[in-house]
Amino acid sequence: xxxxxxxxxxxxxxxxxxxxxxxxxxxxxxxxxxxxxxxxxxxxxxxxxxxxxxxxxxxxxxxxxxxxxxxxxxxxxxxxxxxxxxxxxxxxxxxxxxxxxxxxxxxxxxxxxxxxxxxxxxxxxxxxxxxxxxxxxxxxxxxxxxxxxxxxxxxxxxxxxxxxxxxxxxxxxxxxxxxxxxxxxxxxxxxxxxxxxxxxxxxxxxxxxxxxxxxxxxxxxxxxxxxxxxxxxxxxxxxxxxxxxxxxxxxxxxxxxxxxxxxxxxxxxxxxxxxxxxxxxxxxxxxxxxxxxxxxxxxxxxxxxxxxxxxxxxxxxxxxxxxxxxxxxxxxxxxxxxxxxxxxxxxxxxxxxxxxxxxxxxxxxxxxxxxxxxxxxxxxxxxxx
Numbered sequence: 001x002x003x004x005x006x007x008x009x010x011x012x013x014x015x016x017x018x019x020x021x022x023x024x025x026x027x028x029x030x031x032x033x034x035x036x037x038x039x040x041x042x043x044x045x046x047x048x049x050x051x052x053x054x055x056x057x058x059x060x061x062x063x064x065x066x067x068x069x070x071x072x073x074x075x076x077x078x079x080x081x082x083x084x085x086x087x088x089x090x091x092x093x094x095x096x097x098x099x100x101x102x103x104x105x106x107x108x109x110x111x112x113x114x115x116x117x118x119x120x121x122x123x124x125x126x127x128x129x130x131x132x133x134x135x136x137x138x139x140x141x142x143x144x145x146x147x148x149x150x151x152x153x154x155x156x157x158x159x160x161x162x163x164x165x166x167x168x169x170x171x172x173x174x175x176x177x178x179x180x181x182x183x184x185x186x187x188x189x190x191x192x193x194x195x196x197x198x199x200x201x202x203x204x205x206x207x208x209x210x211x212x213x214x215x216x217x218x219x220x221x222x223x224x225x226x227x228x229x230x231x232x233x234x235x236x237x238x239x240x241x242x243x244x245x246x247x248x249x250x251x252x253x254x255x256x257x258x259x260x261x262x263x264x265x266x267x268x269x270x271x272x273x274x275x276x277x278x279x280x281x282x283x284x285x286x287x288x289x290x291x292x293x294x295x296x297x298x299x300x301x302x303x304x305x306x307x308x309x310x311x312x313x314x315x316x317x318x319x320x321x322x323x324x325x326x327x328x329x330x331x332x333x334x335x336x337x338x339x340x341x342x343x344x345x346x347x348x349x350x351x352x353x354x355x356x357x358x359x360x361x362x363x364x365x366x367x368x369x370x371x372x373x374x375x376x377x378x379x380x381x382x383x384x385x
Contacts, residue, residue, distance in 0.1 A: 014138050017113040018145040021188065022152045024103040024110045028084030030152065031101060031112075034061060040147040043067050043140050050075075057081045062093075067140060091118065108189075112148065114141055146170040171296075172367060179223050182214050186221040197222040198263075199300035203275055206260040209253075209293045227293055232282035236334070243338055246282065249292060251345040254280060254312070257294075258305025269361060270354065272304030278361075281312050282338075306350035310358035313339055313351050318362075318375035356380050 020027055030036065032055060038044045043065050051060040059078040065071070072094045080088025080100065087101040097118035104111040116137075150167045153175065164186065165178035173189045187193055193216070200210045212225040230238075232246050260275040269276060277284075278299040286293045316339035343351055359380035363373065 013115070013117045014141065015113060015115040016138060016141045016145055017111055018142075018149055019106060019109060019111050020149045020152050021109040024084040024105050027103055027110045027112060027148075027152060028087075031148070032081075032083065032087060034059070034078075037063075040151050041144045042147060043144070055081070067136060095119070112145065114145065116141075150175070178226075181226065182223050183226050184217075184221055184223045190220055192219045193222045193298075194219050195300070196297045199275070199297040200224070202263060203257070203260050203297075203300075208257055208260050208275075209291060210297065211293060211295060227286045227288050227295070229286055229288040232285040232287060232292070235287055236282060236338075240334060243334060244341065247338060247341040247345050250280070250282065250285065250312070251309070251342060253285065253292060253294060254305055254309045254346060257308065262302035266300070266302040268302045270303035270307035270357060272307065273302055274305055276301050276303040276305070276308035276311070278308060278311050279315070280308060281315050304354070306347070307354040307358060309342075309346045310351045310354035311361065313343055313355070314358050314362050314376060314379060316342060317379050319369075319372045 034054065035047050035049075038047055045064040045066050047061055047063050049059070049061045051058065053059050055078075057078055057080065061076055063074045063076060065074050074091060074095055075093035076089045076091055076099075078087070079090050079098075080086055084103055086103070089099045091097050091099065095118055097116065099114070099116045099118075102113040102115070104113070118137075147170075150170050154167055164184050165180075167175060167177055168183060169176040173191060174185055174187050174193075176183055176185050178184075185193065185196075197213050197216050200213050203210045204212065211227060214223040214225060216222045232250070235242060236246060257277060257280070258274045262273055262275045266275075269278070277294065277297065278301060279296060280294060284294060284296045286295055316335055359376050362368070362376050368376070
């Protein structure tokens, strides 16, 4: 009876999706090659078929899966095969349950949805272990879907001379690729990047560390100097004992940016007339050999430095980074400590005076996860632990 209870309370459902600029048949041809799934699933280390067939209903295989320190061999069987629409599997190993890929045609390509209904092994714990495990798995699979989109784009286009080359990174609506000795950021949805390029040029002209803009081939792309070094978030993941140093460094960058006047034609998000970044947090600070460089200027506006710091505080308290698994684990454990240290270092009175307005601005982001949205509401009400 106890085993049945444990199985029930550790069961969970997860669903993630992404839009891919490729036809459903093209996406299907890639993901239905099950052996190639290790190319885009960061947690899948190897796939070995245990059946004579390698496609279609009845195909069985074993997948060695590793997330952080946890490693398991997942035994799977294909139970649904409807090209180019759905591919379903059943888990029969330490992890049990079902999974499904659904491919839906949309105007710009394919909406790829990955859903899982899983029962975890005992070492994830009972109900207390379900929520962190669910969050970690969801983050890993979101990263996997971004990898899948990147692979599809790589299959469509190869580098020639100074044409966009190998993929270096992906965001919600843009990608970063090699571009000769530089890098190029390109919008995947036709968004105008002219403001971002202008913001980087402007703050650099005032002595603030931002990427050097080399050229802007068109409104939807910008070429920048390549930066080397980890992000502040990456270094926190590898060396969490440097938390205090990075808190001080982040607060210093906020103050330095507060000395840069914003152009008069920029949108204002608060009182004040300095440049505000609105996403100046550890994942957007590159630690180069020449010092820290702040990246991702897509939201740059005019406002007050304390409002910008409050925006960072809201993100630190309510949103786990969407990058590396190790970094996520560190931030999940230390983000409250980091946020409170940042609050003290920058100035609690200054940040808290702008907290409600910064939270309101954060809630305008339509891409907020429901859990993050609720956390922002709780923070604004003073109810977040």
